[in-house]
Structure formats: structure tokens, C-alpha cells
Amino acid sequence: MRDMAEDRRPPSFEAFDRRLARARAELAGKGRRRGGSGRSPYTEGLQAGIEVIGGLLGGGLLGWALDRWTGLRPLFLLLFLVLGGAAGLLNAYRHLRRTGLVEDGAARQEAPHGEPVEGDGGESARTVRDQADRQHHRS
């Protein structure tokens, strides 16, 4: 009878704190997953589309405002539409890569002696995790 009662006693606070600290340390040890996981590809694709539209819209507005300000009517609008579109595409690409939906192209196409392929755009080393991924691919 007494043994059972002792078994049922809740664990001491110290023991609980130890277990909590251990669990937290385990969680901290795990690699951080960056953004996005757990959401559907549809949602992520929609976000990528919004990034492109946002870039075009922002570029268009900025160019239009600069045109009005300087009076050089079509110049800045055209310039910033192109730049804004590029920026929007860059944001969309980064977003999709962060979510893991798009594989890092540089990892597969990379030349044997480790030089980045042309057209890589230089943004391949954006996140530490991407770099780590590439190391993993290469080995």
C-alpha cells in the first residue's frame, strides 16, 4: 500500500527542472528550420506570386513618383519597372528556396573544382543553412 502511494507522488521540482533543461538542450541542438515548413506548397506559391507583384508595383510607383518629381517622364518609370521586377523575382526566388520548395540550383550545377557557375547571381550564399546544405551535397 505504502509503496503505491510513494509511486504516485509527483516528481520533485528539481527532477522536473532537470528534465526540462535536458529537453530544451535537445531542442536547441537541433538545426533550426527556417520559415515556411508546415505550410502547403499552394500557400508558398501564392506568396511567391505576391512577391513578384509587390516588386513590380513598388518599382512602378517609385518610377512614377520620380518621373513626376524630375519631369523626365518615361525614363524612371521604365528603369524602375525593370529593376523592381528583378527585385520581385529575387524575393520570390529567395522565398521559395527558404521554404525548401526550390532546390538550390548551384548545388547541383556547381563545377567540379568548386567555382560558382555563371548566372548564379551571387546570392547562393544567402543563408548559413544553404551553405551547410551545399557542403552536404558535395560530400
Add this chain to the structure above:
Amino acid sequence: MASPLEQFAIKPIVNITVPDLGLDLSFTNSSLWMAIGVACSYGLVMAGTRQRALVPGRLQALVELTYEFVAGMVRENAGREGMRYFPWIFTLFMFILFGNLLGLVPGAFTFTSHIIVTFTLALGVFLGTTAVGFYLHGARFLTFFVPSGAPKIMLPLLVPIEILSYCFRPISLSIRLFVNMMAGHTMLKIFVGFAIALGLLFGWLPFSIIVALYGFEFVVALLQAYIFTVLTCLYLHDAIHLH
């Protein structure tokens, strides 16, 4: 039949104007529901943390769950150092969450369905994360706009694109929340219009769609608040860690 867009009209409740500066600072239905949202989130957290019980009751469990959820989100996406900015992220999350959820109360006004509101929130995020970046790294934060490993000759083209893509973040952030909320509420109103127009005989068909849409809108309200906050955390991560 009322237009499905009528629900988004801003109506002043208390007229406040500053004629000298040409400003209209009226307390509107939008401001009213923002105030209600702030009061609800403040009330929830305060009521939930009042007892400080070791074994939480329902309300305390809800608050603790929300806290753990946002804290986990910050830790995962912005890193451990991001926890310093947790109060800011938590406040942002609660404000948007209550804005979205209160909008689902029939007759309520959804302030997150206005792009100027979401854009102001996103602009706050943008200015805040940029300030954090400059505060932590000083002028070195500017290296964030120089892509590593790019040939030198491409830099005059790449750096402006990087800067623009950084500056357009608040645009896509705000468009997303506003579009989701506005589209959902417009759709609800359209189907309500169908249900009324078709009367008792066929009205049940659009009505059943409304029921499904309402559930869907509930998910959207939670999801959009979550996504806005996650993206904020990611921007914060960039500001703290540079790349």
C-alpha cells in the same frame, strides 16, 4: 441589395479635424475596432496571467499556449538572439490576430482588410528591423546589400536590385494580409447576397457555402496572422545575422 464592398467603408464616429493642417483625425469605425482588438488582447493576457497557477486553468493555458507558440516561432526563425525582440513580435501577432478574428463577428469591421493599415504595420516592421540592423552592426549592415561571391563588374547592377528587393518587403508583406482579408470578406458578402436573393426555396445552397466559407475564413484569419509574424521574424533574422 447592398454592395459587397460596403462593409469596408470608413465611417467617422467622432469627428476630429485639424483644418490648419488639413488633417482628418476622426475616430472611425476602424479605430473603434482597433481599440477593441487592443482591449481584447490586453484583457486576455492580463486575465490569463492573473492567477499564476502552477497547474493552469483554461484561460491561463490559452495564454501560455499563445506565448509558447510565438516564442517558439521567434526562436526558430529569428534565432535565440531574436528573443530580445519578443515583446514587439508578440504584440504584433496579437494585434493582427484579434483584428482578423474580430472581423468575423457579424457586423464587425475588419481593420486588417485595409491596405493602409497593413502597410503601416509592415512599414513599422521594416523600419524596426532596419533600425535593429544598424543598431547591432552599424555601417556594416550595408554589406547586407552586397551579394557575396558576385563578380565585381556586376555590383553596380546587383546592389540596386538588392536594395530595392529589401525596400519592397513591406509591400508584399502588407499586400498579402490585406488581399486575404478583403477577398474573404467580400466573398462572404456575395454569398450572403445570393442566399437572400434566392429566398427560402434555393437559399440553402449558398447558405451551406457560407458555413464552409466561414470555417475557411477562420483558418485564414489565424494563418495570415501567423505568416505576417513569421515573415517579421525572418526579416529580424536577416537584421541580426546579416545573410
